[in-house]
Amino acid sequence: MKIFTITSAITVLSTLISVGLAQEGATPGGTQTGPSTYSCDPNTCKLPKCQCASQSPPGGLKPSDTPQFVVITFDDSVQGALLQTAKDMLNVKNPNGCPAKGSWYVSMEYTDFSLVQQWYADGNEVADHTFTHVGNPSAQEITAAKEMLHTYGGVPYGKITGFRAPFLNYTASTLSTVAQQGFMYDTSSTATLDDCFWPYTLDNGMANDCWTGICAAGQVKLPGVWELPMYAVMDNASTPQLMDVYLAGSMSDVTTWSQTNFQRHYTGNRQPFGIYVHPTHMTNYPGMPDVSALKNGVVSIIQSLAGKPDVWFVTNQQLLQWMQNPVPNSQLASQPYMQCNVPNTGKEICNGLQNITVSSDGLVQSPLLQNCNFNTTNWHTCYNCPNAAPSLDTPVPPAAVQSTDPSYRKPVPDNCDSIWWDPVAGQCLCTNSSCAYTDTAAPTNGSSNGTSANGSGSKSAAAPLTKPMLGGAVTLAVAALATLLF
Secondary structure (H helix, E strand, O other): OHHHHHHHHHHHHHHHHHHHHHHOOOOOOOOOOOOOOOOOOOOOOOOOOOOOOOOOOHHHOOHHHOOEEEEEEEEOOOOHHHHHHHHHHOOOEOOOOOEOOOEEEEOOOOOOHHHHHHHHHOOOEEEEOOOOOOOOOOHHHHHHHHHHHHHOOOOOHHHOOEEOOHHHOOOHHHHHHHHHOOOOEEOOOEEOOOOOOOOEEEOOOOOOOHHHOOOOOOOOOEEEEEEOOEEOEEOOOOOEEOOOHHHOOOHHHHHHHHHHHHHHHHOOOOOOEEEEEOHHHHOOOOOOOOOHHHHHHHHHHHHHHOOOOOEEEEOHHHHHHHHHOOOOHHHHOOOHHHOOOOOOOOOOOOOOOOOOEEOOOOOEEOOOOEEEEOOOOEEEEOOOOEOOOOOOOOOOOOEOOOOOOOOOOOOOOOOOOHHHEEOOOOEEOOOOOOOOOOOOOOOOOOOOOOOOOOOOOOOOOOOOOOOOOOHHHHHHHHHHHHHHHO
16 A cells, blocks of 8 residues: 555645645735736626626625525545545535535546546546646646546536636646637636636636736636636634645634634625635555544535535536526526436446446456556546557557457447447447537647557647745655655
8 A cells, every 4th residue: 555655745845835825925914915817708708608807796786685605625646545535525415405516636646547437427627737747848748637537537528618826826828728729718817806706717817816928918818717716714814725725724614714714704795615625635545644634624624515505516517507597596496407317228237337336445346347457557538548658749559459459448429428328339328318428629739659549649848837836845855755754
């Protein structure tokens, strides 16, 4: 289990740096330290394609009629134990009786793609967090992750719509690449108090993190691409806390901060409230300290928010579907994207809904899965294992078996959602319009080596402008890393 220990330590390091970087955008009082040149005319920027940055609910809704959305997101690799932690956090229901859903920003290293497909099949969101979780991702880092999530996780290209930058270190170049590759939104910026905006499109540029210069005229203008700010929790010293708030103080303090900030949203303009986590912090591993109390504390916070008739736990995809056509809380339960119908395929197929067990040591088992073992890389898939370990240059190597081999699994076609696709029989089990799906998302423009199995790839990006590193955050992160490793 050493790999998990090291991974946990690195994740803590990256997380603490991320928190520091996110906080750098505001003074202790939460006020932008740099001027904003953001300007948007709501008379010309109109839904569903354009939305100005605003603290008021969209569509002219009164706050009292507006649903209070809560988004719970997870970052980095998807593994058995981490998936269970995420499920524990989402163990609440919405006012219409449907289970809460979450968004996972997936990086490829150490990810088991059969669990990505299970997460997706359960109605959650799968999003892009790059191949290797590098601080300044190239276009290939972003597109390689998208290719693997589709090829080995079975997620249709058209359902991979979101991106979050590793370490939240996004730049104008990164956002341009995200737009070029057809993503619907980015969620890497920080919202504190004066910039606590509802999601908005980048037709008129950025309105958050203006201290970096990102809001300057001409830096970012990407029509139709949404920015979903990450909403900070202000602690009792008025310092913004962003990712993994539960690490910033005692559980009692964090509970008070979270509830106070939730009420600020709930009794104010009902901006979405976010709980952003790296699940490895709340997952027990052999030889590591027991973190059950930490997880139980966060779960308790989430449960305290549930049960209200106007509080909804949604993915960022669901949030954007609502943003494009805002309806009052009284109409939300009937919206198609808020339903929870379980597909009835008529037989058990390898689609993420099949029986998958995860042992206490994290081993995934299912008679329908293929095991792809490359010594340092080991994962499962409903589809074909590659003939070599994926790399950044070749994220989708040729399949280990020929298409004429009886054991060959048929890839998900563009006219069937993977939850209805039987890769063994090569058959779509959807037989009516209610489950029909056509993937119209065009793959990106060819991998750098031209060998991608899906004909998708990347464009090169200009050199990014990096955020300054926080000395205090780095020092704290290194100390935490040493504690974990030793």
